Amino acid sequence: MTYEAAKERTMYYGKGDVWVFRSYAKPLTGVKVIPESSFSGRGNVLFGMNIKVAVKGEQFITSFTEGDNSLIVATDSMKNFILRHAADYTGATVEGFLEYASRSFLETYPQMTGVRMSAEQVPFEEIGVGNTNGIAASDLVFKYSHNESASATFVLEREGDSIIVAEHQSGVMNLRLIKVKGSSFSGFVRDEYTTLPETSDRPLFIFLNIHWKYTEIEDALDDTRGNYVDAEQIRDIAATVFHENNSPSIQSLIYHIGLRMLQNFSQLAEVSFESNNRTWETIALTVAEGPGSVFTEPRPPYGFQGFSMTREDLTAAQRNEAQQAGRV
Ligand SMILES: O=c1[nH]c(=O)c2[nH]c(=O)[nH]c2[nH]1
Structure with a gap:
């Protein structure tokens, strides 16, 4: 086998669902407060993560081909390694x-040449508790949330004698x-395959990563x-742009959310989206009294966008805006 062929081979192993609480x-403090969000930091009384780790290294080949475990770090040990390091961690961010x-x-392990680690943060929300002075957020009891969560992925690799961050994403x-x-959706291609009616106002439900x-x-x-950017701030930017824009499509909506992210945070180089269309199905447009309607969950299949x-997109948008305003 040539070296190139060996280099391209898929070979990794690791552990998933390593729950770290x-x-x-350390409380998270270093964020810039933006107009779209009330987020200014987090106490980190509880810092929870569901971690997945995968390691690679040419030397692991004999564990696959010959059953030679002499260089294998058991995935059980990987779990312990992560948990013990959680005790030594002095930072405030998942990425860190x-x-x-x-x-x-x-x-620690020279046979490893690369490590890919990703985490989904377990969101613990404050909950108000009553005492003689009224209701205030408890500093002891937190609510395990099943809503959106922060995530991050880091890939570190050996390069000569040093270790570099080869990939990172929050x-x-x-x-x-x-x-x-x-929210509307109209003006799309109409041909013999089209059954979807145009809509000037739809109950737009989206899933977003x-x-x-x-x-x-x-x-x-x-x-x-x-310069840390918290997932809660990005969530609030998404909600603000959604609230403000009369969006002609999800495509347009995510573009504008992206512009707002790049506008608020000059420290970001790139933003990206995966969206899913879960627009509710309208059952009754009117109700007995008042302006309401009745909706239900949509049926599959579901549309998506990526x-x-x-930063060049922001520069181009700002240039266009200036041109349209007749300032250039
Ligand atoms: O925002 C939308 N974008 C589409 O591309 C699309 N296609 C569709 O059927 N509904 C929608 N909605």
């Missing part, structure tokens, strides 16, 4: 933890937003640099 992690734990794997996953009115990449990776790791944007 760390109490009293992934970078720290991945780097530690490569520093995100918010499974955001579900419904806008009851003020949004990802972003920083120009300087350090900004993702260390909130004390003041879109990525860089």
